[in-house]
Amino acid sequence: MTFFFSTLPVTWPWLILITAQVAAMVRRTGLAIALLVLFVSVALVTGLMSPTAIVAVALGLIVAFFLPRQNGLLAFAGHTLLILWCLALGAHLLPGFNNLKLLDQVQASVSSASFTLHLNLDKPMVFFAVLLAWPGMLNGAIQTRIRPLSAGLMILPGLFLLGLSLGAVRVDLSAPNWWLVFCLSNLFLTCLTEEAFFRGYLQSAITSRLGVTGGLIAASLLFGLAHISGGPALVGFASLLGLGCGLGYYATRRLWVPVAMHFGFNLTHLLLFTYPGPV
Template identity: 75%
Template sequence: MTFFLSLLPAIWPWLILIAAQVTALVGHWAVALSLLVLFASIASATGLMSLLAIAAVVGGLAGAALLPHLKGRLAVAGHALLILWCLAMGAHLLPGFQNLKVLDQVQTGAASTGFTMHLNLDKPMVFFAVLLAWPGMLQSTIQTKFGPLVAGLLLLPGLFLLGLAVGAIQPEFSVPRWWLVFVLSNLFLTCLTEEAFFRGYLQSAVISRLGAVGGVIAASLLFGLAHFGGGPALVVFASILGLACGLGYYATQRLWVPVAMHFGFNLVHLLLFTYPGPA
């Protein structure tokens, strides 16, 4: 907590962004957009976002809001553009965003490698865009399919066992002093955003065209490929994690389920194993 309080003078604008995410998640769009405008105004005034960055966000969100009203080839083209925009934001390719580095080569324990973490400004905007483009992801009325849900949940401990077997992780219990800022960043800026994009939006869109099996597999593989910067092994592990979360979302159609699975996996990894890997 002391570490978090020491960061508060620098990171408080992100608390407004997280509040905007939460209010959008529960369907209070007027409040969410008001908070998002407030956040963007503060980010602009403090130099965290340039006018070019704000223009990129406004353009992406405006285009996403139009997508549910488009039909045919125009809709296909619009969704393709949105996916490219989301990938560019998630990969930090667009200029003008000053993502704040809050952890720099810290270690959770003696056996762990150094870990660096930024509080992102660009990537969380993907969450708002895909909610606007695919609002149905928050409107589930289906009965839970317990078979796929159990299969997805079982993949999570199986992934830890695989990591131990191949030496990608080692047991190491730790509660780093920066755990709270990790929780806030990983849960909202990472897991919520990634699950909204890969499961709530992308998986749902592919399922509507190719069916459940094709949608879950495609979204899982794309989630894995999004981690290619960490090497081939990380692509494989991320694909399996994506499959687990994909099954969780397919089984329930409730976004909080894959978010909880993704975040729970990351938190267990942080607390019980070398993070992100052995030294």
């Protein structure tokens, strides 16, 4: 907790962004928009985002806003552009975003490899865009399908067993002093954004064309490929994690389910195993 409060002089703008995400999740659209505008204004004044970055975000959100009203070739072109825009933001390819490096080459434990944590400004914008483009992801809840949900949940501990057998992780209990910052960043800036994009948006869109199996497989593989910078093994692990989360979303049609599964997996990884891997 002490570490979290010590970072507030530089991290407080992200609390506005997180509150905007929460408001959007509970369908308080007006409040979410107002908070997002406030966050972007603060980011501009404080130099966290340049005018170029704000224009890029605005253009993406405008395209996303009009997409549900389009069909045919125009809809296909619009979704293609939006996906490319989302991938560019997720890969930090667009200029003008000064993502804060909050943790630099830290170790969760003496047996864990070092890693760096940034508080991203660009990637969370994807969350708001896909909500506009595919609003049904928040209002399509169904009676829970127990078997696919159970299968998805079983994949998560199975991944740790696989990781242990391959030496990708080792059991190592730890609770670093920056755990709360990690939780907020991972839950809202990573898991919520990624699940909204890969499950709520891509899996839903692909399923509408290729069916349930096609949507699950394609979205899971794309999620894995998004982690290609970590090497082929990480692509495989991420694809299986994506499949588990995808089953959770298919079984419930509630976005918070795959978000909770994704975050729970990452938090368990941090607290009970070497994170992100052994030295």
